[in-house]
Amino acid sequence: MNERSKSQGLLGGEQPPPVRLALDGDTWREIAHLLANLPMSLIGFTYVVTVLSTGGALTVTVIGVPLLAAGLLGARQLGKLERARARALLGVRVEEPTPLTLRKSGGMVQWLSMTLKDPVGWRTLLYDFVRLPWGILSFTVTFMSLFVLWPVLPLLARGLSNVDRAMVRGLLSPSDELERRIAELESDRGVVVDTAAADLRRIERDLHDGAQARLVNLAMGLGLAKEKLLEDPDSAAAMVDEAHGEVKLALQELRDLARGIHPAVLTDRGLDAALSAVATRCTVPVKVTVDLGARPAAAIEGIAYFTVSELLQNISKHSRARSASVEVWRADERLLIQVSDDGRGGAHLDGGTGMAGLAERLDAVDGLFVVDSPVGGPTTITAELPWRDRGDEGRRRR
Incomplete structure (x- = not known):
């Protein structure tokens, strides 16, 4: 030396x-x-x-x-x-x-x-x-x-x-890890606030352009039907029938919106059932495997659900895949998610498919997001979240 x-x-x-x-x-x-x-x-x-x-x-x-x-x-x-x-x-x-x-x-x-x-x-x-x-x-x-x-x-x-x-x-x-961690948490808190604000704006836009607009048209149609009820019963009946169809569409849009906020099946039955339901809406066959043994905290469960949901939407829109798979399991104190497809590959974080936003959301809760997608495929995306028990979440709120 x-x-x-x-x-x-x-x-x-x-x-x-x-x-x-x-x-x-x-x-x-x-x-x-x-x-x-x-x-x-x-x-x-x-x-x-x-x-x-x-x-x-x-x-x-x-x-x-x-x-x-x-x-x-x-x-x-x-x-x-x-x-x-x-x-x-x-x-x-x-x-x-x-x-x-x-x-x-x-x-x-x-x-x-x-x-x-x-x-x-x-x-x-x-x-x-x-x-x-x-x-x-x-x-x-x-x-x-x-x-x-x-x-x-x-x-x-x-x-x-x-x-x-x-x-x-x-x-x-x-100041070693303390200073570094403080800087990371300051940045992550801002990401969470920005994400929440963007979600609120999306919900407001969906309500205004979707269900609200349909309900306004429904009210106007029923008003016209009421005026024609005595003069032209046949026309009034046709307008009521059309309004009934608008009610069904408005209800479906509200259900879709509620599912986008937090699906009831996730609350009632957990990730296995919720991800299986999401997989049925994908345009390619998806095999879902969930091996947890217990349910994580509701916040972690929600992030996992929406991560898989958005990744499957990307597969439907961009991958040209013939099949896909979703695997969810627990390793020590981490919740791991792996979504794969046999499509054309070439996915990356700055590709305009929303994956950069997913990476930011996971990073905000001390998670990881890794994309392995060579040109020509296949694509494997691994997400990792901290495991928190549902009981621990309740004690923190108290």
């Missing part, structure tokens, strides 16, 4: 590298880092004061909050520069934090919210704020040692640079 690999880490149980009395390449790199501390700390401190004073003072105005958010984004770049400097001169390997990602539907409000709550930006501001006195001290001691304390310069360089290593790891490293 070389000296560079030995120099990794003061935290996490790692030991500082041994002190060297000769000025080798590692020592000169440490000296260069310490001498650069003064200009870098001056730049960082000036940036922090400017961001906080300008953004903080103007928060009472319209531009104050965006300025503060922009300052936090700039702090991320300063942190990236400092991590690169520590990596090149001190041998410190610190992972880059998770980048801020906005949803496609996100606007200025979401950008401001995510940026102002960004722990990476705030920790970088703290790092640059506290480093000014340390930058002055480390620069002064290192510079004077070059002329006065040359024999012990390796000892001083190693001790001072170890403090720098600890500060980089403590303030500029990502």
Whole structure:
């Protein structure tokens, strides 16, 4: 193991590298880092004061909050520069934090919210704020040692640079899985909200353009039939007969709409019966195999049902398949779904068949969505959901 690999880490149980009395390449790199501390700390401190004073003072105005958010984004770049400097001169390997990602539907409000709550930006501001006195001290001691304390310069360089290593790891490293998970959950919550809003708009559109329009026509037809009841009974009877047909169509549309929201068969009998019913509406023969033993939480069950339903619709519309299969089973604490067909293949997430939306919905509940569809087929789509018992769901609601 070389000296560079030995120099990794003061935290996490790692030991500082041994002190060297000769000025080798590692020592000169440490000296260069310490001498650069003064200009870098001056730049960082000036940036922090400017961001906080300008953004903080103007928060009472319209531009104050965006300025503060922009300052936090700039702090991320300063942190990236400092991590690169520590990596090149001190041998410190610190992972880059998770980048801020906005949803496609996100606007200025979401950008401001995510940026102002960004722990990476705030920790970088703290790092640059506290480093000014340390930058002055480390620069002064290192510079004077070059002329006065040359024999012990390796000892001083190693001790001072170890403090720098600890500060980089403590303030500029990502908060491991916690920070990453928080960012994912923030994004997933937005996906759930957007999906729910889209579903509500679809239901409203279906009601307005379907059953509602039929009921309006029905009311008008019955009104005309009432007027002709005495004058022209035959015409009135024909109009009533036509209205009866409209009632049947309206009822069927309402049943279809209710099935699209949450089918009664799923509530009453579970996934096996519900998926078998969906399979009968597919234009190709579908073999359904469900092996669960128990029913998952209603939310997970609903997501599984609508995932399979949309995939079978895609098979009917796009696959040109002769047969298909649906398999659902439980593996440990996961619910697995596999939908296959022998069609032409070539399916992918950005193919305009709604699979990107399915992937987002599953990701929002910590699920997975994998598409294996070479051109020419066959196609196999695997979905994975977390298993939650129905009893656990009830206890969470209470």
